[in-house]
């Protein structure tokens with residue numbers, strides 16, 4: 001009998017990764033607060049694929065090579081946990097749901113939720129997605145006729161919150177969207193500020209700021225809990241995500257989720273599933289204006305495939321260029337532009353020691369612009385996402401939805417939603433930034449265009 005020697009990866013390197021020294025006490029914290037994207041990109045460009053820095057008391061490593069990203073998110077995922085302050089802050093908003101939970105509890109919840117995101121289930125939601133988009137277009141008719149701009153980020157937020165809300169609860173969510181949206185704005189803004197300023201204690205003080213946080217959090221939780229209670233009292237399967245989650249049973253124990261678990265999963269899906277798609281779509285509009293030849297090609301596809309009618313789930317496979325436009329927008333401006341993991345035990349990435357007890361950061365924003373994998377990385381070229389071109393790249397050169405076991409559960413939902421929104425709106429309007437508006441990214445929880453992106457709605461049919 002022959003034996004094959006299996007070589008475990010070398011975890012004994014003593015090389016410390018290079019990186020900016022930063023301030024003696026707070027490391028690169030001030031730079032991160034001033035310009036986090038510049039800090040991340042500049043660090044990778046200057047120090048290479050593994051760079052080390054200190055953010056306040058935390059030592060962290062920026063991993064930008066796709067092989068390193070693969071090790072963190074997939075191959076050695078058990079060594080890279082979510083015991084990071086950013087997840088503690090998110091859990092104050094979304095509780096202990098899929099995004100923040102870990103270990104066997106996360107695995108059980110993920111197994112329970114996964115069937116709700118099956119391709120067929122998502123296809124059945126397509127009609128709701130286009131209906132909500134068409135309703136937005138009706139609202140737009142008045143400002144368009146008066147030549148008034150809309151604030152595109154707000155419009156997209158409202159639309160995607162309505163879509164994910166209806167996917168979860170059915171049309172019953174209707175008037176609650178405004179309450180939920182208002183509460184989210186407060187929580188999202190405060191969570192970013194608290195993280196940036198290392199104001200990490202729970203919001204328990206009697207100050208106005210902390211009171212506002214608590215009130216928004218209460219409003220959000222009680223709205224979601226009311227919807228769950230209403231459903232418990234009503235009829236069974238309504239075919240929406242909430243029904244799926246309520247009816248799901250653990251394979252081994254036969255147990256269902258408690259109301260509190262349901263609430264946290266629903267809150268998580270509202271949090272993770274609306275701002276991300278809204279910022280993606282906002283960037284799409286801005287980039288299309290800047291690239292008229294891309295816009296013309298998109299219009300040609302929409303005219304050929306749809307000829308003026310509303311798109312359906314069945315059209316989506318034919319809308320290949322539409323998909324490529326969305327994917328390229330997420331390459332340049334990935335909504336989740338950086339996320340972090342705590343290192344459990346010593347590891348080696350790219351020949352550098354990654355000590356247990358430190359942190360790693362992976363940044364789609366940085367890796368998506370890595371010059372070894374992307375030619376002319378700063379240019380908007382949707383053709384990069386033709387199936388042939390995409391097949392040439394390593395898996396983790398592009399990871400807007402993360403990867404491995406903790407990959408976004410809403411990936412398919414979001415891609416269908418983005419394609420349907422784009423196809424519906426772009427047949428009717430050509431949004432144009434108001435004169436003088438300067439386009440710039442604003443890295444909050446997600447990567448938004450700064451200033452809300454005020455745009456005039458030029459009609460395509462007029």
Ligand code: HEM
Pocket residue numbers: 098099100110164268269272273274276277280334335336339400401402405406407408409410411413414
């Ligand atoms: C363009 C849209 C979206 C982007 C770019 C995106 C991106 C991501 C990323 C990067 C993660 C991993 C985060 C981490 O590890 O910290 C994630 C996780 C997650 N996303 Fe999304 N997402 C999008 C839309 C959605 C939608 C529409 C939903 C639900 C309807 C959703 C639900 C979730 C959930 C529940 C998780 C946690 C999964 C787990 O750990 O098991 N996302 N998403």
